[in-house]
Amino acid sequence: MNRTRLTEYFAAPANDDAVVVASAFNHPRRGYVWCPASPLLAAWLTSRGVPAVVQPLDVCLHQSSKQIPDGGVLFATSYQDAAHGTIGIAALAQGALRDQAEQAIRTWTACLRTRRLLVPLVNTACGSPLAPLPPQGRSERTPLLASKHRIPSVCGSVVAARDCLVDFKQRGDTVLLVGGGGIAAGSTSAALPDEPRVLAVPDVKAAISINVDDAAAAAFVVNPCSPTEEVAHILAVLRTRFPLLRGQHPDQWCYRTTDSRSAVRTAVAQSDLALVVENDQTDWLPEGILSVRSLGDLDPTAIASAATIALVGAQRGSNEPGVGVNDLIESLAGLGPTSVVYQRVVSNISTDFLKTADPSRGRACLPPSASAESPSQRRAKS
Known part of the structure; x- marks a missing residue:
């Protein structure tokens, strides 16, 4: 890029209303020049109080000498890109706006370099909130949002959380909904303040202050999409305060x-x-x-x-x-x-790791079998 970079001045018709930042222009020798950074240059000029517009330039450019010509001037820097042809930045102005146009090109020309963007x-939010439970007096034909009545559009983590919440409530537990939930606060799930025996515990501060009627009948469910590192901190406090706390298995936590x-x-x-x-x-x-x-x-x-x-x-x-x-x-x-x-970072949860463990480890002692099977044969059958 540096070996092909050129900063030049061209005489061109202009007006006094605004700096015209070129989205493309025709170079006398290099031909078509594409200017992807034109919105950036225009925004930078505007933020400094200089009127600027972005548009392609379909004008005949005349190569100037080293001295800046009178009248309208196109200030331009261009370079050859192996993959995309000729790329450049350019600003056209005349009169009092010429200095601002030249300064913009000089300033952003200094930014030209090879770089990576990570x-x-x-x-994004899954859009499936952990909605309140149906009324207790619901018809038997109205199913709970449980796994056996799974709705395809509902996130699996929300379904799992709902299943656990229903189970714990049916046992008579007070359910603590742990974590703030959501990729952004409130985007996928929320606390359930209207639910009886369901208390929101969005952070450690709430875990320290929350009280339940029966500490031996407390359970937790993780609010879907809550950061697992924050959930772990909250649970550390809750388990200290409520040693008999039961809860949702970590296989069902959401790592989004x-x-x-x-x-x-x-x-x-x-x-x-x-x-x-x-x-x-x-x-x-x-x-x-x-x-x-x-x-x-x-x-x-x-x-x-x-x-x-x-x-x-x-x-x-x-x-x-x-x-x-x-x-x-x-x-x-x-x-x-x-x-x-x-x-991208992706957490994969393994639930079948015990299937690959050596079955001979930790096996309880059994009385000798009447069969003459060898240990290897018994392992094969198991």
């Missing part, structure tokens, strides 16, 4: 949120710069991660020195308000050869 794949957070932390640890978009739940994010609500928030100084950037947030386009990860990918990919690396 995108942790964050799970835990995996998402692990993917984010891993990407941030590998990066020189980490940016988060569209995320109101920032209490668990690693230190040093920067919040981005628009392309104009990007700092060219930070971008220039970052060979690896982590992008955290929703993978969506710019057709919605705000900015998404895809918007950042496209803009940053216009600032040099770019590799986008998608990373």
Whole structure:
């Protein structure tokens, strides 16, 4: 890239209303030049009080000398990309806006380099809330949301939690719903304040203060999508306070949120710069991660020195308000050869590990069999 990079000036017709940031233009020698970073340049100018618009330039450009010409000027930097042809950044202005256009090109030209973008794949909300139980006086034809009446659109973790909650309530236990639930607070499941004998325990503070009528008849169910590391801390407190606490088997815990957070932390640890978009739940994010609500928030100084950037947030386009990860990918990919690396963390729960254990270990002593079978034959039959 550096060997093919050119920063040039071209005489071109312009107006005094705004800086025109080129989304594409025709270079006199290099031909068509694509400018993916044009929304970024326009947002940066706008954030500094400079009127700017993005549009393709279909004008005849005249190569200038080293001296900047009078009138309208297109300030442009372009480079050859092996995979995508000629890429560039360009801004057209005249009059009082020429200095701002030139400064924008010089500032962002300093950001051109080869870089990696690490995108942790964050799970989205499953959209299947742990809804209140049907009324106690329900018709026998109205089934509970249990595994034998599984609804295909409902998350399996929600079904498992519902099964456990129903079982514990039928035994007469007070059920503690552990964890805040959801990829984001309230997105997939919520506490059940209207349910008799179901108490929400969203955090350690609640675990310390909560009381039950009968400590020997307390049970817990994990709120689906609650971070398992937080669930473990809450249960450590509850088991100390209620030694006879029974609860949902860990085979049924949901790791969606835990995996998402692990993917984010891993990407941030590998990066020189980490940016988060569209995320109101920032209490668990690693230190040093920067919040981005628009392309104009990007700092060219930070971008220039970052060979690896982590992008955290929703993978969506710019057709919605705000900015998404895809918007950042496209803009940053216009600032040099770019590799986008998608990373995912997946927890797989094993429930059949005892089937592979050596059956001869820990076997109780049995009286000798009348048959003359060898130990190997008996193991084969078992």
